Amino acid sequence: MGKSYTIEITDNCAGLAEVDGFSLAGVACDIRNKNDFNRLDLALIKLDRPCAAAGVFTTNDVKAAPVLTDIAHLSLTQTISAIVANSGNANACTGGEGLRDAAETCAKVAGAIGCEKHQVLVCSTGRIGERLPMEKISKGIAEAAACAAPTKENGLKAASAILTSDTKIKVVCAQVLCNGRMFRIAGMAKGAGMIEPNMATMLCFIGSDADASQSTIKQALSYAVGKSFNRITIDGDMSTNDTVLAVCSAKSGVKVEPSTEEFEAFREALTKVCRELARKIVADGERITKVVETRVRGAKSPEQAEKICRAICNSLLVKSSWYGSDPNWGRLADAAGYARTGLDFSKMDLFYDEVPVLIKGEAQAQNKALWKSVVSKKEFVITMDLNLGDFEESLLTTDLSEAYVDFNKGE
Amino acid sequence: MGKSYTIEITDNCAGLAEVDGFSLAGVACDIRNKNDFNRLDLALIKLDRPCAAAGVFTTNDVKAAPVLTDIAHLSLTQTISAIVANSGNANACTGGEGLRDAAETCAKVAGAIGCEKHQVLVCSTGRIGERLPMEKISKGIAEAAACAAPTKENGLKAASAILTSDTKIKVVCAQVLCNGRMFRIAGMAKGAGMIEPNMATMLCFIGSDADASQSTIKQALSYAVGKSFNRITIDGDMSTNDTVLAVCSAKSGVKVEPSTEEFEAFREALTKVCRELARKIVADGERITKVVETRVRGAKSPEQAEKICRAICNSLLVKSSWYGSDPNWGRLADAAGYARTGLDFSKMDLFYDEVPVLIKGEAQAQNKALWKSVVSKKEFVITMDLNLGDFEESLLTTDLSEAYVDFNKGE
Numbered sequence: 015m016g017k018s019y020t021i022e023i024t025d026n027c028a029g030l031a032e033v034d035g036f037s038l039a040g041v042a043c044d045i046r047n048k049n050d051f052n053r054l055d056l057a058l059i060k061l062d063r064p065c066a067a068a069g070v071f072t073t074n075d076v077k078a079a080p081v082l083t084d085i086a087h088l089s090l091t092q093t094i095s096a097i098v099a100n101s102g103n104a105n106a107c108t109g110g111e112g113l114r115d116a117a118e119t120c121a122k123v124a125g126a127i128g129c130e131k132h133q134v135l136v137c138s139t140g141r142i143g144e145r146l147p148m149e150k151i152s153k154g155i156a157e158a159a160a161c162a163a164p165t166k167e168n169g170l171k172a173a174s175a176i177l178t179s180d181t182k183i184k185v186v187c188a189q190v191l192c193n194g195r196m197f198r199i200a201g202m203a204k205g206a207g208m209i210e211p212n213m214a215t216m217l218c219f220i221g222s223d224a225d226a227s228q229s230t231i232k233q234a235l236s237y238a239v240g241k242s243f244n245r246i247t248i249d250g251d252m253s254t255n256d257t258v259l260a261v262c263s264a265k266s267g268v269k270v271e272p273s274t275e276e277f278e279a280f281r282e283a284l285t286k287v288c289r290e291l292a293r294k295i296v297a298d299g300e301r302i303t304k305v306v307e308t309r310v311r312g313a314k315s316p317e318q319a320e321k322i323c324r325a326i327c328n329s330l331l332v333k334s335s336w337y338g339s340d341p342n343w344g345r346l347a348d349a350a351g352y353a354r355t356g357l358d359f360s361k362m363d364l365f366y367d368e369v370p371v372l373i374k375g376e377a378q379a380q381n382k383a384l385w386k387s388v389v390s391k392k393e394f395v396i397t398m399d400l401n402l403g404d405f406e407e408s409l410l411t412t413d414l415s416e417a418y419v420d421f422n423k424g425e
Numbered sequence: 426m427g428k429s430y431t432i433e434i435t436d437n438c439a440g441l442a443e444v445d446g447f448s449l450a451g452v453a454c455d456i457r458n459k460n461d462f463n464r465l466d467l468a469l470i471k472l473d474r475p476c477a478a479a480g481v482f483t484t485n486d487v488k489a490a491p492v493l494t495d496i497a498h499l500s501l502t503q504t505i506s507a508i509v510a511n512s513g514n515a516n517a518c519t520g521g522e523g524l525r526d527a528a529e530t531c532a533k534v535a536g537a538i539g540c541e542k543h544q545v546l547v548c549s550t551g552r553i554g555e556r557l558p559m560e561k562i563s564k565g566i567a568e569a570a571a572c573a574a575p576t577k578e579n580g581l582k583a584a585s586a587i588l589t590s591d592t593k594i595k596v597v598c599a600q601v602l603c604n605g606r607m608f609r610i611a612g613m614a615k616g617a618g619m620i621e622p623n624m625a626t627m628l629c630f631i632g633s634d635a636d637a638s639q640s641t642i643k644q645a646l647s648y649a650v651g652k653s654f655n656r657i658t659i660d661g662d663m664s665t666n667d668t669v670l671a672v673c674s675a676k677s678g679v680k681v682e683p684s685t686e687e688f689e690a691f692r693e694a695l696t697k698v699c700r701e702l703a704r705k706i707v708a709d710g711e712r713i714t715k716v717v718e719t720r721v722r723g724a725k726s727p728e729q730a731e732k733i734c735r736a737i738c739n740s741l742l743v744k745s746s747w748y749g750s751d752p753n754w755g756r757l758a759d760a761a762g763y764a765r766t767g768l769d770f771s772k773m774d775l776f777y778d779e780v781p782v783l784i785k786g787e788a789q790a791q792n793k794a795l796w797k798s799v800v801s802k803k804e805f806v807i808t809m810d811l812n813l814g815d816f817e818e819s820l821l822t823t824d825l826s827e828a829y830v831d832f833n834k835g836e
Contacts, residue, residue, distance in 0.1 A: 076762030076770045107758055107770060109786055142755030143788050251742050251756075252763040330741070330825070331662050331833055338834025344553030345662075347518055351487030352663040359487045359518060375520055377554050414741070416827040422742055424751025 019192035019279035023286055025294075029185035029202040030221040031169025035062050035263025039162040040171030043154030045102035045140070045147060054175035056151070057099045058158035059219060060127055064093035065263050067135070068232035070239045072256035078106035080136045081255060083116040087132045092228040095129035097219060097259060098155065099137040099176050101204070104215060106142040106254040115146045122152050126159035137257050139178055139204060139215040173202040176217055179421075180205045184294040188283040190224075192276050197224040197266035199283050203291040205298050215253040216243060218291055224280055225264035230272060234281040235260045242288035246410045247327050248299040260284070296410050301417035304336050305393045310350075311406035312363075312399040318355040319407035322398065325353035326409075333414035341385035343371045350398060363399040374401075430603035430690035434697055436705075440596035440613040441632040442580025446473050446674025450573040451582030454565030456513035456551070456558060465586035467562070468510045469569035470630060471538055475504035476674050478546070479643035481650045483667035489517035491547040492666060494527040498543045503639040506540035508630060508670060509566065510548040510587050512615070515626060517553045517665040526557045533563050537570035548668050550589055550615060550626040584613040587628055590832075591616045595705040599694040603687050608635040608677035610694050614702040616709050626664040627654060629702055635691055636675035641683060645692040646671045653699035657821045658738050659710040671695070707821050712828035715747050716804045721761075722817035723774075723810040729766040730818035733809065736764035737820075744825035752796035754782045761809060774810040785812075 030036045037060040045055045069088055071081050087094070098119060105112045120134040138146070162168065173183040187200040203218040226234075239258055262270075270280045297305050308326050313319035326332055329349040335342040343364055350357060364372040366388035369381050388394050441447045448471040453462045480499055482492050498505070509530060516523045531545040549557070573579065584594040598611040614629040637645075650669055673681075681691045708716050719737050724730035737743055740760040746753040754775055761768060775783040777799035780792050799805050 073765060074759065074762040075765055075768045076758050107755060107786065107788070109771060142759070251740055251759065254759055254762060329662055330829075334830050334833035335835045337830060340835025342835050344518060347487050348485065348553070348662065348665055351485040351665060354484060354486055357486045360520060375518065377518070414830055416830045418741075419745050419748060419825055419827045419830055422745035423749025424746045424753050 018275050019190060021279065021283045021286060022189045023186060023290060025186045025290065027185055027187040027200065028166035028169030029173045030059060030200050030219065031164055031166050032187040032200045033198045033221045033263065034223045034265035035065065036221045037162040037164050038168040038172040039158035040168065040175035041154050041157045041161070043150045045100050045150060047147060054171055055101045056154035056158055057172040057175035058123070058155070058162050059097040059172065059221070060162045061095050061261065061263060064095050064129065064133055065261050066092055066226060066228045066231055067094040067259060067261040068228050068235055069135070070235055070258045072253055074252050074254050076107065076254045078104055078138065078255045079108055079112035079116040080105055080138045081257060082113065083120065084135045084257065087135060090132045093133065094135055094261060095133040096123050096127055097135045097137065098123050099217060100151065101176050101178050102140040103138060103144055103146050104140050104142045104255050105138040105146050108143065108145060111145060115148055118148060119146070119151055122155045123159065126155055135259060137217050137255070139176065139217055139255055142254070176202070176204045178204060179300055180298050182298060184291055184298070186287050186290045188287050190279050190283045192268070192279040195268050197268040198222060199287050201287045201291050203295060205295040215255040216295060218243065218258040220258070220260040220284065220287060222260070222262045223264065223266040224262050224268050224270045225266070226262045226270040226280065230270055230277065231260050231262055233272065234277070234284050237281055238285040238288040241285050242292040245408065246292045246296050247324065248296065248302070248412050293410060296412055299412045301415050301421045302412035303415055304413040305410065306336055306396060306412065307408055307410050308396045309406065309408040310398045310400065312401045312403060313405040314403040316405045316407055319405050321353040321355050322350045322357070323407050323409040325349045327411035330414060336389060336413035337415050339386065339390040341366060341389045343377065346396065346398065357400050358402065361401040363401060365397040367394050429686050430601060432690065432694045432697060433600045434597060434701060436597045436701065438596055438598040438611065439577035439580030440584045441470060441611050441630065442575055442577050443598040443611045444609045444632045444674065445634040445676035446476065447632045448573040448575045449579040449583040450569035451579065451586035452565050452568045452572070454561045456511050456561060458558060465582055466512045467565040467569055468583040468586035469534070469566070469573050470508040470583065470632070471573045472506050472672065472674060475506050475540065475544055476672050477503055477637060477639045477642055478505040478670060478672040479639050479646050480546070481646055481669045483664055485663050485665050487518065487665045489515055489549065489666045490519055490523035490527040491516055491549045492668060493524065494531065495546045495668065498546060501543045504544065505546055505672060506544040507534050507538055508546045508548065509534045510628060511562065512587055512589050513551040514549060514555055514557050515551050515553045515666050516549040516557050519554065519556060522556060526559055529559060530557070530562055533566045534570065537566055546670055548628050548666070550587065550628055550666055553665070587613070587615045589615060590711055591709055593709060595702055595709070597698050597701045599698050601690050601694045603679065603690040606679050608679040609633060610698050612698045612702050614706060616706040626666040627706060629654065629669040631669070631671040631695065631698060633671070633673045634675065634677040635673050635679050635681045636677070637673045637681040637691065641681055641688065642671050642673055644683065645688070645695050648692055649696040649699040652696050653703040656819065657703045657707050658735065659707065659713070659823050704821065707823055710823045712826050712832045713823035714826055715824040716821065717747060717807060717823065718819055718821050719807045720817065720819040721809045721811065723812045723814060724816040725814040727816045727818055730816050732764040732766050733761045733768070734818050734820040736760045738822035741825060747800060747824035748826050750797065750801040752777060752800045754788065757807065757809065768811050769813065772812040774812060776808040778805050
């Protein structure tokens, strides 16, 4: 039986401005304290009326003030009126003062647009351990609230204002046709492996004109994040500020409830949007030269597959060899082995794209030239088959370049 | 009550040649197939008679043929007559043929010196996935057996023959005086983070003239390895070949049995020897510029302390900032947090050497210049106090340099 819905994805779009119900703004208020008002650094997402929202947050023990604030607000309310996000300062490791600054940021937005303070969510990314410049933030909020509009230009400005070391904006839009009715899901994100010069934070904001409740959004979002943002790794570090928020304006009138075709379509489109944004984040990783998808299949359990994926993708030796276009399968086998999941090397198959590297633990040296040509590409796929079971996981990652180290060595 | 023993450590020595009962050789047999007979690549440690021995091996799921061979041999015998080790080829991921090559290597040594084949242990380090050049190995064994001698020159030659990308030999000797009687423990090692150009293998051979049984040696060795080689990390990778072997010739006549002062002295001296060799391995890590000891104290459990230590020491962002002499405490707090052990940032103290960086989660910014001067040094200590309990662990590690990536990028 075919699906009763179609999903069309495009990244030639203006992010959340593509979706009915969302007004946007991106303004420059010099949060970096560099007297640079050329750089947009505060984004506002404003809803016409309170809308259902849900979030997924970093599981780091050290959570930044805006993360703690949003978790608290979403436990108080099912609907929100605005999201405010700044780049340049993470408001992380800032103690009680940081929490007060985050609360004041929400209060300023609430005052400017006329809503309850806890119906505002706040995100920050950038330097850690420094107080937010609240006077500048306040001015920025006033300006953003005044100019917020559902225009493409403003959608692009908002997508730009959340960037740190990203080299480009990351937006994507899905148009879903289900049982003859249309709704949209759009997203904007900023990247991981971003350290300007401090933190690797991933932020993502998603808007839809579908009509879904907080719990329905939460359910679909948790699934989508598990299949996308939790399946990428650049340097293995997880930030104090990582946040994904999704809001539904209901403007399309399409009702999305669990166990319906609409829900299936919504969840799949949301997953596609998140996957596309995740891919953009990896491809724009700091000073990377390659994007590598690592698939581990034939595992005894999903956990085994994931552990091995992560060991491979976070191995400095593996990543360095990719950087050098060196088809060094020994490092892959070694990393898979030290995940200590109980694999059997004599059963292992390995492929670079479609080219056999190992069959049952035996190197297919006749393919050596082909191995090299695969790992010399800018994008390729590593497939490791453990031949132990039926489970599979994959992870998208990058190489490790000298420039990465140079870029991250700091002061 | 004071200790009834003294331990004197020196690295100005000839390794195992300092200990009665050990004959040594290091010969060149061009295992790298480069027509280079200038480079020593096969070491032989020969005992006057079968001596008690024990080993600690990699826990990688993918174990190289010599590791599997040694584990099998040590389950068959309590005493050994020789250890043979080669550099240049790891005999790893070589399947049944690799196991036969390892067995044949042992058989050749047994034939040359006159002992049972299972009384020979074998170690290999170097390229992965390639067959050992058995003809060259055989010639090398014959030569080594013929010239093995208990001389300092041969001790240094053996220590040299096991090196791969190490820049210097690593030897140390402990002289122990216990209840008026003397015994010695000496060791030689090659480094981790060694990839020439394939694998990161750590090998260590220890010889003593104490009189201890296999199980006594095993007990002391497991303890010593836990306090030394398992407390270092350069790139977090664990090799298929990592091996530590210890042999006791009994020539001193000093009996070492559990629950005696002699055992306490033996275990402590063995631990010191291993720690000193571990420190040499880290300091000689590939293209590193800094050695950093990370201590986590005030933990709820040893596991929490160790997890946080490892998260910090394996963070690319932390290691990159050390390389740049950037006192970036935010990355340390972030890494500690994503170990997800349940820490409370508002209780965390952090010190660079003795300089306070954080006190109860508050940055001590007045010390900024001092932070910088500490992390600019070639060696420094990071102390993180979680203030949650009484447990402590430490780890010795390095920075991550651009040259590391360049060196490891391979072909």
